[in-house]
Amino acid sequence: MSHDSRERLLRDAAERGIRYLQDLDKRTVYPEPDDLQRLEKALASPLPDAPTNSSEVLSFLDDLGSPATVSSAGGRYFGFVTGGALPATVAANWLATAWDQNCFVFAGSPAVALFEETALGWLKDVLELPVSAEGTLVTGATMANFSCLASARGEVLRRAGWDVESRGLSGAPEIKLIVGEEVHASVLKVLGMLGLGRDTVQRVAVDEQGRMRTDALPRFSGPAIVCLQAGNVNSGAFDPAEQIIPLAHEQGAWVHVDGAFGLWASASPALKAQVRDFKAADSWATDAHKWLNVPYDCGVAFVRSPEALHRAMSISGSYLLRGKSRDAIDVTPDSSRRARAVEVWAALKSLGRTGLAELVERNCRQAKWLAEHLAAAGVEVLNEVNLNQVVVCFGNDERSRRVISTLQGSGVCWCGSTTWQGRHAMRISLSSWATTDADVEKTLAAILAARESEYTNSDAEKTERGP
Ligand SMILES: *Cc1c(COP(=O)(O)O)cnc(C)c1O
Numbered sequence: 386m387s388h389d390s391r392e393r394l395l396r397d398a399a400e401r402g403i404r405y406l407q408d409l410d411k412r413t414v415y416p417e418p419d420d421l422q423r424l425e426k427a428l429a430s431p432l433p434d435a436p437t438n439s440s441e442v443l444s445f446l447d448d449l450g451s452p453a454t455v456s457s458a459g460g461r462y463f464g465f466v467t468g469g470a471l472p473a474t475v476a477a478n479w480l481a482t483a484w485d486q487n488c489f490v491f492a493g494s495p496a497v498a499l500f501e502e503t504a505l506g507w508l509k510d511v512l513e514l515p516v517s518a519e520g521t522l523v524t525g526a527t528m529a530n531f532s533c534l535a536s537a538r539g540e541v542l543r544r545a546g547w548d549v550e551s552r553g554l555s556g557a558p559e560i561k562l563i564v565g566e567e568v569h570a571s572v573l574k575v576l577g578m579l580g581l582g583r584d585t586v587q588r589v590a591v592d593e594q595g596r597m598r599t600d601a602l603p604r605f606s607g608p609a610i611v612c613l614q615a616g617n618v619n620s621g622a623f624d625p626a627e628q629i630i631p632l633a634h635e636q637g638a639w640v641h642v643d644g645a646f647g648l649w650a651s652a653s654p655a656l657k658a659q660v661r662d663f664k665a666a667d668s669w670a671t672d673a674h675k676w677l678n679v680p681y682d683c684g685v686a687f688v689r690s691p692e693a694l695h696r697a698m699s700i701s702g703s704y705l706l707r708g709k710s711r712d713a714i715d716v717t718p719d720s721s722r723r724a725r726a727v728e729v730w731a732a733l734k735s736l737g738r739t740g741l742a743e744l745v746e747r748n749c750r751q752a753k754w755l756a757e758h759l760a761a762a763g764v765e766v767l768n769e770v771n772l773n774q775v776v777v778c779f780g781n782d783e784r785s786r787r788v789i790s791t792l793q794g795s796g797v798c799w800c801g802s803t804t805w806q807g808r809h810a811m812r813i814s815l816s817s818w819a820t821t822d823a824d825v826e827k828t829l830a831a832i833l834a835a836r837e838s839e840y841t842n843s844d845a846e847k848t849e850r851g852p
Contacts, residue, residue: 413796473735529670616647621772
């Protein structure tokens with residue numbers, strides 16, 4: 386390909402990307418079924434024998450792919466816990482893709498290794514974690530949980546005289562695994578991947594917000610790992626770290642924190658009291674693609690003991706740091722990997738401490754506003770809104786199901802369904818830099834309209850059917 390045609394192609398891609406973002410507001414938040422069907426049909430073809438012109442490849446992607454995407458980059462997508470991508474991070478991603486660095490060892494890309502060192506340092510600063518903790522950038526909180534719990538597994542067994550990295554788990558001492566009843570499914574998946582077993586956990590009873598009950602914490606001895614949650618994926622509630630961490634440590638346990646989005650409360654002077662006590666833990670997992678608003682995918686793991694992370698992840702099996710430079714391959718489950726650090730650095734550099742605090746606080750204020758106005762309109766709000774999550778329901782499960790489906794079909798916004806304390810409910814997660822107050826007002830109106838039309842329809846049904 387000539388320089389000229391490469392330039393045309395990349396400019397075209399950038400222009401299409403810009404247009405896509407600018408037009409998000411003019412389309413439905415969830416793609417129309419027609420657009421998805423058109424894409425599905427176009428994709429159903431065998432691998433071509435002959436090459437296709439790159440500009441044609443790009444047109445296909447934009448003409449058929451773009452309309453079929455979910456507008457999670459926009460301001461009214463509230464499904465799961467989903468961040469947008471700050472403009473500086475999209476730009477950083479585009480440039481870093483042009484760099485195409487392989488960031489598995491320092492020598493693979495000294496430049497990105499330097500960005501990573503700074504980014505991890507800034508993350509520890511803003512999340513208020515120990516300066517001496519070792520960190521790593523992975524695909525998401527699931528792999529961050531994996532990295533932390535692999536370190537925990539190694540360390541608690543090492544203290545019991547067992548080297549799991551060389552000997553494996555057959556014949557190893559048993560590890561007690563303690564989680565809350567409301568543990569995130571990714572933690573259980575990770576325990577399965579680590580050979581510790583999903584179903585071997587002891588689940589601690591929780592209160593009405595999903596917080597672990599301290600009085601229900603079992604007594605234990607020997608190798609043990611306690612998994613706490615900073616930010617319940619539904620309610621946003623925090624486990625009582627102040628009570629549980631000292632109790633767990635007294636009994637010799639490793640304490641791990643799943644703080645995929647909740648840990649970011651540390652960034653706000655007004656909200657950080659909720660996470661203060663989690664700092665006494667031994668490891669922390671969080672996401673950057675949620676509240677830090679970098680592009681997918683990016684999660685972050687921090688482990689208090691650098692040696693524990695090294696032992697679990699070292700490529701050579703030798704736990705010594707090699708020389709002066711830090712090689713990602715010795716602290717991360719991956720080998721070859723992309724330059725996630727560049728986007729994390731760009732997010733923190735572009736926001737600064739105050740910008741990040743403002744982003745987190747704005748989403749929390751929006752969540753509170755929405756909850757208050759929904760409650761005032763007679764919608765049942767099921768959680769204490771302490772952060773960015775709102776859980777609501779609309780009468781019985783059947784009605785809730787129909788209102789959620791009507792709302793999703795409206796195209797104005799998108800919220801997912803969940804089960805909260807046995808009830809079918811709707812979860813609204815405010816985690817995007819792109820969400821304006823006007824977006825939140827539009828969302829309130831759309832939710833109330835969906836409820837209205839649903840109630841009217843079901844009342845009409847009843848009348849039609851007669852007594
Ligand atoms: C989102 C989330 C996860 C999983 O994170 P991924 O980035 O999807 O791997 C784990 N725990 C909690 C509490 C979450 O909110």
